Amino acid sequence: MSDLILVLDEGTTSTRAMVFGLDGRMHDVAQAELTQHYPKPGWVEHDAGEIWDRTLACAREVTEKAGVDRIAAIGITNQRETVVAWDKSTLEPLSRAIVWQDRRTADFCEELREAGHEAEVQAQTGLLLDPYFSGTKMRWLLDHDERVRQAARKGSLAFGTVESWLVAKLSGGSHISDASNASRTQLLPLDGAQFDDGLCDLLGVPKAALPQVVDTHGSLGEAKAEWLGKALPITGMVGDQQAATIGQGCLAPGDTKATYGTGAFVLANKGGEQPRSDNRMLGTVLYQQGGKRTYAIEGSVFVAGSLVQWLRDQLKLISSAAETEALARSIEDSGEVVIVPALSGLGAPHWRADARGVIAGLSFASGRAQIARAALEAMAHQTHDLAEAFAADGARWTSLKIDGGMSANDWMAQDLANMLDLKVERPDFVETTALGAAMSAAVGAGLYPSLQSAADAMRGSIRAFDPAMGEAVREERLARWRKALKAA
Template sequence: MTALVAIDQGTTSTRTIVFARDGGSLGSHQVELPQHYPQSGWVEHDAAEIWQHTQRCLRAAIADAGMTAADITAIGITNQRETTVVWDRASGQPIHRAIVWQDRRTSGWCAERADRSDWLAARTGLLLDPYFSATKIAWILDHVDGARARAEAGELAFGTIDSWLIWNLTGGRVHVTDATNACRTALFNLDTQDWDDELLEFFGVPRALLPTVCDSASEFGVTADGVLDHPVPIRGVAGDQQAATIGQACFQPGMVKSTYGTGCFMVLNTGSERVASQNRLLTTVAYRLNGQPTFALEGSIFVAGAAVQWLRDAVHLIQNAGETERLAASVDSTNGVYLVPAFTGLGAPYWDPEARGAILGLTRDSGIAHIVRAALESVGYQTRDLMNAMREDALMPVELRVDGGMVVNDWLTQCLADVLQLPVVRPRVVETTALGAAFLAGLQSGVYASLDEIAEQWAEDRRFTPALAADRADGLYNGWLAAVARVKTAASATTQTA
């Protein structure tokens, strides 16, 4: 029996799933990951804790499947992207907490160099923003005593979470990444498909820090003694959103998926063509196989599921995420309430790191249900922001494939169809991020002969079609645009008076 293990290391949890060849889950285990907020706008993780959780999940999932490591064909890894770890090559210990993709501490540095944005986009497809890894690396080197000199001497290593896990899984023998993660650092040239010396100089990152860049399906090493009870090869790696694109079988140009987890990320396959966005979307590598990249346009929303976590953990309007579906359905509308969840700034297409969250339109009649519904609706409105930008840059998809933990909520998924005025399709396996990593490992292992064979494993669970009149959807969306404009105005005023 074929068994493929996917390590899915996300922003708020670490999970491992054992998949059968057809994509069915055979066993799994998940551990929540604590968040650290040293200052306003700063977000950190304990990288050593991530490695501990990964080991625990890996062993527990295999046991849950009733298997041993000897039964596993290969491991695939998918990970939160951009999150930055720098560690000592000799000891294997991080020299600072991991700086998470949501972190905004380098926004001032980016703002001072805004005139280089077009230059950066031409090489990387990215914007000059704290979101990406390069400024996070430089910050660590400049704020940890002796780090820059040690990095230049080759004593330190940088990696996104995939590299960090591969290093530990292989006992420190392998320092690599894949093209989908490399292209999110702002140090990787999309045309040459390699690290770029001019970018390294601009950001002040020594080349000696960097991992080797591999295809997404490749030989990434074998687990070291003591990790599992039998060595297992690592054969697939992709950043979480690219892995979800593969798990959703979006292999043809024009196919698009949107993943709803902590944030929301929409990826449109553009094939071999690198499309330069005119609407502040990102050009990225969807996957690279046999040395050939497939490109995509991507829109990133920083807060989706994190808004529900905020409702639960910060303001205590709900006790668990499952309550949101009932509460949203309990009222006919938000009565004009809009929640703009700019807790760590606004992502695409606004890219405003100084914006902060707000609830607008509150009246004496507003209640918990209205605010909860507004939080869910904000996910739909932000998705429409991205879809509009993609339509202007490339083409309008005929449907949107959705996945991630949030889309088990039928109310939210119907809301997406209504706001977008587009069919929204939920697959049989909603955890397509992990599935995509397993598919890549299976492709490298010969379990699947081609992408077409992987696509045959994808199956539709339910299709949601618009039930809201187009003019009503447009009116609600216009209200959202007005709310965002007010948030941006407030952010601008705050910055000017600071």
């Protein structure tokens, strides 16, 4: 009996394969870290070959445990704006992948902004001119990588985000991208079925190198039998933040979630209404089925869990992320230490690619506990900035559903509730990105009739955190945050 979903969850720091039952229970998981390459300040790269090799190894490990005959379908979720360039004929990568965090195209974005293009780009795509998005990364590869240029001249160049790359490898050459990921390239109008000629011309990206835009769930392709021992249908493809929104059951207009992983991403469901923001929020495709789109408004923070990773790997202040909770609880406050984690610029609502990280308020009394606590407090500070911008756009939060690896930290979850003065809800199973991909694939395979029915069957229990902070304390912290933010 085929009653399991294989999810490939390809993140920024690791790749995983997970097997889910139709009740939402995770049966097996295999994980492998991905190498981060930092050739210059502000540059972040991945080896696309390594992504494929390690994803396949994880998939084989869990499939062997579960039994391939029990796998009904494959769902894929991924870091969204990261760009891979490969040769259509050989399916070999032509360069390192440029990761979503990379800021090398800041000058090009500024040129486009100064030429007056941001308003038209935002009106069409819902996105601002920022190095975060995929299109300018593609242009950079064409301008600076000879192998990419040669492939473009020969007509063999393929550009895609990571789900597109994985499907190409799994299927033996299919070149597709789902609408949720395609909407992050800055080349797809929110109401356009395929990539737009005018946007491609503006950014200097050949349309012939781009994939076909398809639904997020349905009959999307097939993984060849040679990879996992049996040909398996690919029935779900969805960007990681959209997948987490689905996994949280945010399926009605106004439902809002925040995912705290490498970065922090807040999405509010907008239904069939195309999102428009006057406060530098983003409009994006939440999912697409049968060519019909559901939209979301999004605020993106570039640095969340990666700040804790930096404390661990670069500053050696902690040996594991889990230490931060005990350190935060060991002191009454941060001793006025404030961290602005602009290690790869500032995202929403500030959008300052030139911003750099700041640690403010240091004294001889400051130690590792104060810095660890300030790092966790930075999550609530950044989220509060987003809450104010959403409210100004008429999308005020009444509660917030959280997920992602960092959300398992009880101290941080309570601090969010305190600083937002809102109820914060966290599922017992916080890996809702993978769960949302499983839901999408289950619907795409016809195992559930709708995302709502899949969510009803597959979501687990919830824990709530209620606010417990006085207004004066909250305002004092926000004043310190805003002062440090100016220094960034």
